[in-house]
Amino acid sequence: MTFGTAADASAGFDWGLFWAIVAAVVGTLALIGVGFQIVGYYRDHPKRRIEWSATARRLLPADLRPHEFEVSFRGVEIRDPYIVELRVRSNSRADIPSPSFDAGKPITFQIGQRDPIVFLDDSEARGIRIVPSFETRNGTNDVSMLIEPQLIRRRASATMSFVASGLPDIKLGEWPLVDVDVKAADTAGVARRSGRFLREVLLGAAVAATGGVIVAYITSAFLS
Structure with missing residues (x-):
């Protein structure tokens, strides 16, 4: 009875499928980050x-x-x-x-x-x-x-x-x-919204990076 080596498992692994999955996961998480930005824009800029x-x-x-x-x-x-x-x-x-x-x-x-x-x-x-x-x-x-x-x-x-x-x-x-709304400008609110928008962008980037690291770690453990 023969046993396959890690090299044999790696050779038989479908790397094309793997990178397609990684790209799909990272792309999905990036879209979530973009979604945060779009929601923030429409919230801070009403129609009229x-x-x-x-x-x-x-x-x-x-x-x-x-x-x-x-x-x-x-x-x-x-x-x-x-x-x-x-x-x-x-x-x-x-x-x-x-x-x-x-x-x-x-x-x-x-x-x-x-x-x-x-x-x-x-x-x-x-x-x-x-x-x-x-x-x-x-x-x-x-x-x-x-x-x-x-x-x-x-x-x-x-x-x-x-x-x-x-x-x-x-x-x-x-x-x-x-x-049409007419209201006093909230200058402090502008600063708060700008900070919140930056946090949302950073959150989206962090989520995408974390997802990529998790996928890479699971794949490395599977091939080891």
């Missing part, structure tokens, strides 16, 4: 959404009292001046057509009754047009910023800057859009 944020910077040092100075800008006296920026961005996978504005009403950002306000010329419009609005109520100006009905392309953005007397409280007023 407008995000906005506002920042303000005081021009006078904190230890100076506003009533001790007279500050004017373009001939307008402004006490305790602040430079304010409103940023709007379409974080969407699809365009927002102008008919999405219900009854032709604009998106409104309210600044409140604050007079005076001077809008700057360096405001940027990259696909979104923002216009100021002044309404006189009870003898004071009620100032707001409007995004009137228009086609808003995906990834379009705009920035409107102005100088205000005192720190304004910008609030989202009306947003008569059909099937």
